[in-house]
Amino acid sequence: MKVIKRDGHMVDYCPEKIENAIQKANMEVDEEEQASPVQIKNIIKYIEKLGKKRILVEDIQDIIEMKLMSIGKYQLAKRYITYRYTRELVRRSNTTDLAIKELIDGENEYWNTENSNKNAKVVTTQRDYLAGITSTDITKRFLLPEDIVRAHEEGIIHFHDADYFAQNALHNCDLINLEDMLQNGTNMNGVMIEKPHRFLTAMTIATQLITAVTSSQYGGATISLTHLAPFVRDSYNRFIDKYKKRGFKKADCEKYAKEDLHKEIVDGVQTFQYQINSMTNTNGQAPFLSVNMYLGETEEYKDELAMIIEEFLNQRIEGMKNEKGVWITPAFPKLLYVLEEDNIHPKSKYYYLTKLAAKCTAKRMVPDYISEKVMKELKKNEYGEGECYPCMGCRSFLTPDRSISRGNIAHAKNYVEGKGKYYGRFNQGVVTINLPDIALSSGKDMDLFWKIFDERLELCHRALQIRHKRLSKATSDVAPILWQHGALARLEKGESIHELLHHGYSTISLGYAGLYECVKYMTGHSHTDEGIGYDFAIKVMEHMNDACKAWKEVEDIDYSVYGTPIESTTYKFAKGLRERFGKIKGITDRDYITNSYHVPVFEEIDAFTKLKLESDFQKLSPGGAISYIETPNLENNLESVIEIIKFIYDNIMYAELNTKSDYCQVCGFDGEILLDDNLEWYCPECGNRDHSKLNVARRTCGYIGTNFWNKGRTEEIRDRVMHIDNKDDKE
Numbered sequence: 001m002k003v004i005k006r007d008g009h010m011v012d013y014c015p016e017k018i019e020n021a022i023q024k025a026n027m028e029v030d031e032e033e034q035a036s037p038v039q040i041k042n043i044i045k046y047i048e049k050l051g052k053k054r055i056l057v058e059d060i061q062d063i064i065e066m067k068l069m070s071i072g073k074y075q076l077a078k079r080y081i082t083y084r085y086t087r088e089l090v091r092r093s094n095t096t097d098l099a100i101k102e103l104i105d106g107e108n109e110y111w112n113t114e115n116s117n118k119n120a121k122v123v124t125t126q127r128d129y130l131a132g133i134t135s136t137d138i139t140k141r142f143l144l145p146e147d148i149v150r151a152h153e154e155g156i157i158h159f160h161d162a163d164y165f166a167q168n169a170l171h172n173c174d175l176i177n178l179e180d181m182l183q184n185g186t187n188m189n190g191v192m193i194e195k196p197h198r199f200l201t202a203m204t205i206a207t208q209l210i211t212a213v214t215s216s217q218y219g220g221a222t223i224s225l226t227h228l229a230p231f232v233r234d235s236y237n238r239f240i241d242k243y244k245k246r247g248f249k250k251a252d253c254e255k256y257a258k259e260d261l262h263k264e265i266v267d268g269v270q271t272f273q274y275q276i277n278s279m280t281n282t283n284g285q286a287p288f289l290s291v292n293m294y295l296g297e298t299e300e301y302k303d304e305l306a307m308i309i310e311e312f313l314n315q316r317i318e319g320m321k322n323e324k325g326v327w328i329t330p331a332f333p334k335l336l337y338v339l340e341e342d343n344i345h346p347k348s349k350y351y352y353l354t355k356l357a358a359k360c361t362a363k364r365m366v367p368d369y370i371s372e373k374v375m376k377e378l379k380k381n382e383y384g385e386g387e388c389y390p391c392m393g394c395r396s397f398l399t400p401d402r403s404i405s406r407g408n409i410a411h412a413k414n415y416v417e418g419k420g421k422y423y424g425r426f427n428q429g430v431v432t433i434n435l436p437d438i439a440l441s442s443g444k445d446m447d448l449f450w451k452i453f454d455e456r457l458e459l460c461h462r463a464l465q466i467r468h469k470r471l472s473k474a475t476s477d478v479a480p481i482l483w484q485h486g487a488l489a490r491l492e493k494g495e496s497i498h499e500l501l502h503h504g505y506s507t508i509s510l511g512y513a514g515l516y517e518c519v520k521y522m523t524g525h526s527h528t529d530e531g532i533g534y535d536f537a538i539k540v541m542e543h544m545n546d547a548c549k550a551w552k553e554v555e556d557i558d559y560s561v562y563g564t565p566i567e568s569t570t571y572k573f574a575k576g577l578r579e580r581f582g583k584i585k586g587i588t589d590r591d592y593i594t595n596s597y598h599v600p601v602f603e604e605i606d607a608f609t610k611l612k613l614e615s616d617f618q619k620l621s622p623g624g625a626i627s628y629i630e631t632p633n634l635e636n637n638l639e640s641v642i643e644i645i646k647f648i649y650d651n652i653m654y655a656e657l658n659t660k661s662d663y664c665q666v667c668g669f670d671g672e673i674l675l676d677d678n679l680e681w682y683c684p685e686c687g688n689r690d691h692s693k694l695n696v697a698r699r700t701c702g703y704i705g706t707n708f709w710n711k712g713r714t715e716e717i718r719d720r721v722m723h724i725d726n727k728d729d730k731e
């Protein structure tokens with residue numbers, strides 16, 4: 001028999017613990033009130049005769065109390081209840097100590113691998129994690145109901161970012177309204193920042209604003225290069241004026257101004273890249289930033305925007321130098337390249353940028369690709385107009401803006417009447433449902449499956465309501481850069497942010513994980529089968545969307561289905577499933593479960609079939625989704641990259657290519673660092689296994705991770721199959 005403890009862990013049944021607990025209570029009562037050894041043995045026998053494979057520790061304690069009272073030992077039962085209550089108080093009052101000690105000593109596996117872009121040995125990260133441990137403890141003990149905490153601990157749901165929840169003012173991802181802040185001025189730490197008058201200054205200010213914003217929230221953030229394009233023209237005009245004043249001819253003025261402008265763009269992009277990767281925000285890491293490259297966002301400054309995009313791609317292809325002076329793949333910023341009519345065809349004016357993007361992808365795994373064509377089919381505003389905009393961070397997409405008709409509720413200075421507004425909007429937070437757990441709990445009984453599904457959805461709903469209510473208490477004063485000075489809004493001092501949490505201005509996310517395992521267990525098929533498995537998977541997705549729609553209509557809160565990037569949670573969910581249901585072949589026999597709607601990493605499928613199939617599920621994951629294909633080294637096969645990019649444009653909203661770009665500091669090997677059967681990374685050239693001397697970059701749930709991963713995620717990385725053959729390499 002297994003005993004399920006309060007934290008969700010399962011241990012072997014131990015009768016001696018029961019005997020010891022009753023004996024301790026015995027010592028607190030008179031001799032005639034004590035339970036005899038025989039009576040204690042009978043209680044133990046009764047528990048064992050129940051024949052349960054698994055039993056909650058609380059149930060064992062309830063049985064002991066009942067049995068003591070049934071044999072007339074009322075005082076003893078009272079003492080046992082008091083003992084039980086006292087133990088619970090001690091347990092609750094001291095939950096953080098061990099975790100903090102292990103973190104400081106570098107022995108805490110969870111925090112060491114919680115985020116593949118955070119180094120838990122660094123003091124700034126440790127400071128964030130120390131606060132996180134305390135916040136998580138407070139959240140579990142005081143801020144959440146016991147049933148939600150228990151469901152979270154057992155892996156039935158996941159209450160994301162509990163390490164930030166103790167503060168009521170923090171939210172998840174956002175789209176920074178950089179245009180408003182740069183064009184109309186802003187304020188940082190009480191210092192007024194006026195509109196810059198040249199590109200280099202604008203880029204420098206942008207990095208400072210990004211760091212300030214990402215220090216005031218905990219998720220990803222996105223800016224658009226479109227908002228920086230006007231300053232390219234400002235710089236060009238400054239250079240023209242400079243040479244005019246020196247008496248140069250018009251042709252020479254233009255020639256030298258273009259040369260100066262090119263240098264300023266190079267310097268500006270380099271400044272941006274270095275600042276973003278060298279700055280550390282209050283989360284103990286470089287800003288979790290995405291940069292949007294969308295020519296269709298502007299007509300007036302399209303050529304200037306193209307210049308910035310070109311330089312960003314060129315510098316990313318080059319990479320950044322590590323501490324040894326070797327060019328490697330940086331994790332941030334994540335680049336988002338929008339495919340559109342102006343850049344997708346060989347005869348398009350900006351096709352040269354797409355070719356450059358393909359080269360960058362083959363070398364550095366970015367940019368990721370957003371199809372303007374597909375997105376406008378899926379994302380329509382309240383007037384029925386299709387719109388294209390970037391994700392917040394790695395995959396979080398806002399639903400189309402339903403707040404247009406309500407006017408400028410954020411008081412943005414760049415608001416355009418009747419036009420969808422996305423920059424300045426944000427996500428309130430995520431709670432994820434474990435789909436395989438629903439399936440396994442049902443025992444393949446379809447009626448029971450849908451019943452449990454509804455119960456779990458309501459559990460998530462209550463948890464999301466708690467997130468919303470806590471954030472709704474915040475005022476603009478808690479983060480002036482966000483709520484008063486333009487990043488998200490321009491509210492008055494002391495004004496509530498409550499309105500911005502309603503009317504479709506911000507989203508709140510119902511995450512989900514393990515669609516494949518859920519479908520496989522219930523139907524015996526993968527959701528890639530174009531039949532029974534696929535149809536059931538679609539019904540599961542539709543059911544979550546229906547729930548969000550119902551909640552939204554009642555509460556005017558924009559609930560949205562979100563394909564969760566479960567980095568560390570994939571391991572937690574997998575362990576919880578195995579503890580509760582044992583090892584089931586093909587379902588619980590791995591240390592990870594499949595991300596969101598994805599085709600499982602070990603399933604053989606070609607790139608085009610995978611992308612086309614997953615596009616059906618992106619439609620049903622409006623709050624966040626991304627698809628990927630795994631490729632070999634394609635630096636010498638850019639034609640294949642281009643073909644994939646064109647397929648993305650026609651078939652799927654958001655996708656990326658996972659290439660390999662690693663480096664061994666011992667021997668200088670530049671290629672793919674490998675994993676052995678024990679999940680240890682090693683250099684295939686010299687055998688180096690020292691993590692501190694290996695630079696490994698892998699896609700982790702939509703973003704690039706560079707600080708290694710937990711056991712479950714590492715196993716998932718090892719199991720990934722290729723979705724495209726590199727014909728040139730074979731030849």
